[in-house]
Amino acid sequence: MSHEAPIRVAGPALPEVRMHLHTPSDPGVGVVVESRVCTARKAAGFVRHLAIDVSRTRLAANFRVGQSFGVIPPGLDEHGKTHKVRLYSIACPTAGEDGRGQVVSTTVKRTIDEHWESHRLFLGVASNWLCDLREGDEVPVTGPSGKRFLLPADPGAHDYLFFATGTGIAPFRGMILELLAAGVPSRVVLVMGVAYETDLLYDAELDALAASSGGRFTYLRALSRQPQADGGPPMYVQDRLRTHGDLLGPMLGSDRTLVYICGVAGMELGILQAMARTLDPPALEAFLRVDSGAGEPEGWTRRMIHREVAPTRRVFMEVY
Numbered sequence: 592m593s594h595e596a597p598i599r600v601a602g603p604a605l606p607e608v609r610m611h612l613h614t615p616s617d618p619g620v621g622v623v624v625e626s627r628v629c630t631a632r633k634a635a636g637f638v639r640h641l642a643i644d645v646s647r648t649r650l651a652a653n654f655r656v657g658q659s660f661g662v663i664p665p666g667l668d669e670h671g672k673t674h675k676v677r678l679y680s681i682a683c684p685t686a687g688e689d690g691r692g693q694v695v696s697t698t699v700k701r702t703i704d705e706h707w708e709s710h711r712l713f714l715g716v717a718s719n720w721l722c723d724l725r726e727g728d729e730v731p732v733t734g735p736s737g738k739r740f741l742l743p744a745d746p747g748a749h750d751y752l753f754f755a756t757g758t759g760i761a762p763f764r765g766m767i768l769e770l771l772a773a774g775v776p777s778r779v780v781l782v783m784g785v786a787y788e789t790d791l792l793y794d795a796e797l798d799a800l801a802a803s804s805g806g807r808f809t810y811l812r813a814l815s816r817q818p819q820a821d822g823g824p825p826m827y828v829q830d831r832l833r834t835h836g837d838l839l840g841p842m843l844g845s846d847r848t849l850v851y852i853c854g855v856a857g858m859e860l861g862i863l864q865a866m867a868r869t870l871d872p873p874a875l876e877a878f879l880r881v882d883s884g885a886g887e888p889e890g891w892t893r894r895m896i897h898r899e900v901a902p903t904r905r906v907f908m909e910v911y
């Protein structure tokens with residue numbers, strides 16, 4: 592393996608954040624104030640937008656868009672211990688759903704699985720518990736957590752290319768709302784990837800935001816298992832670098848642009864490979880340091896990320 596002298600690419604200054612104000616041994620008590628489906632009614636998966644009043648907790652006015660918070664489901668795990676914390680991305684701006692940082696929101700997908708060995712249906716503990724909650728129900732919360740997947744301290748100094756898959760849309764919903772409300776001159780492009788059109792999350796809201804943004808926000812969908820609305824073939828988020836090269840090429844050639852990736856683990860590899868295939872070397876170097884021993888992008892693996900293929904500080908990734 593060859594590790595060459597890194598090309599230093601400066602990242603933006605990030606804001607200070609508060610973290611771990613509630614720990615698993617000292618959770619705060621939030622109260623559900625809203626739970627609504629955020630897919631189309633006929634979606635294959637079940638995803639809810641959940642808003643939680645945290646005014647009685649230390650999270651109140653102490654979280655930032657891009658951070659996550661933790662949830663502790665009630666009951667005990669199979670070892671008789673209290674359940675571990677599960678993290679959920681904050682889906683609202685720093686000012687919360689209420690404008691005062693008292694109501695935090697997230698986007699929860701029910702984990703539903705069939706375990707091959709036992710041949711039994713498995714319902715993820717925290718996600719299904721959260722999605723079953725009704726207005727007025729209490730939620731033990733921890734956090735906030737995360738100090739890197741943030742908007743920069745000077746948001747207007749940058750343009751943004753957001754890649755989301757599935758519930759990875761959560762932080763971008765908050766960031767887009769925050770950037771548009773701030774009135775900064777930034778260009779924002781979101782590429783949202785799901786399998787089918789019915790799986791799109793916050794679709795009408797994002798469409799409305801794009802329509803009212805005066806051209807500042809562009810919303811692109813990428814459907815991986817059905818044709819696109821314009822008849823184009825099924826595609827992944829990274830394929831938009833090719834289909835929308837006129838828009839995204841110049842954007843990625845600008846030193847204002849930051850790239851954010853959030854969603855299903857593995858998505859980052861395809862995006863980095865596509866950037867390597869489509870960008871000129873100087874543009875690519877701003878986002879990715881590629882060792883000469885890394886070989887062709889087609890042969891890259893996830894294990895090479897942060898090693899032979901290292902995103903610079905202009906790339907922000909949160910995959911799970």
Ligand SMILES: Cc1cc2nc3c(=O)[nH]c(=O)nc-3n(C[C@H](O)[C@H](O)[C@H](O)COP(=O)(O)OP(=O)(O)OC[C@H]3O[C@@H](n4cnc5c(N)ncnc54)[C@H](O)[C@@H]3O)c2cc1C
Pocket residue numbers: 659677678679680681697698699700701702704706713714715716717718719758759761909911
């Ligand atoms: C930074 C971060 C942000 C996140 N943000 C979000 C978000 O915004 N929205 C969201 O929906 N999720 C998010 N997640 C994921 C979330 O934290 C949970 O992991 C997810 O909701 C599943 O939790 P669960 O308790 O429902 O499932 P779990 O009960 O924890 O099960 C998880 C998986 O383990 C498998 N499993 C469990 N037991 C067995 C077994 N005995 N044999 C085989 N397999 C088993 C299950 O089948 C399932 O696939 C985020 C994660 C991170 C790290």
